[in-house]
Amino acid sequence: MADKLRITQIRSTIGRPAKHGRIVRSLGIKKMHQTVEHKNDPVILGQVKKVSHLLKVEEV
Incomplete structure (x- = not known):
């Protein structure tokens, strides 16, 4: 399992x-196609799972 996650918004929340x-x-994404990096921990993974249809997640 990777130490960090690179998260990019690929679909709109509208x-x-x-x-x-x-x-x-709350993940720190303010606009479409913006990429942020977070530590790979259960809190972040739970948030990503809730909106996985809007995001692209890569292990770094």
């Missing part, structure tokens, strides 16, 4: 439940 938008925002 038309999705407000909770999905808040989760993407």
Whole structure:
């Protein structure tokens, strides 16, 4: 298992439940196609799992 995750938003939160938008925002993603890196821990993995249909995740 990798030490970090590279997370990129590939789909819009428009038309999705407000909770999905808040989760993407809490990951530090502010706009489409923005990439952020986070440590690979259970909290981040849980958030990513909730909105996995909106994100692309790569192990770094």
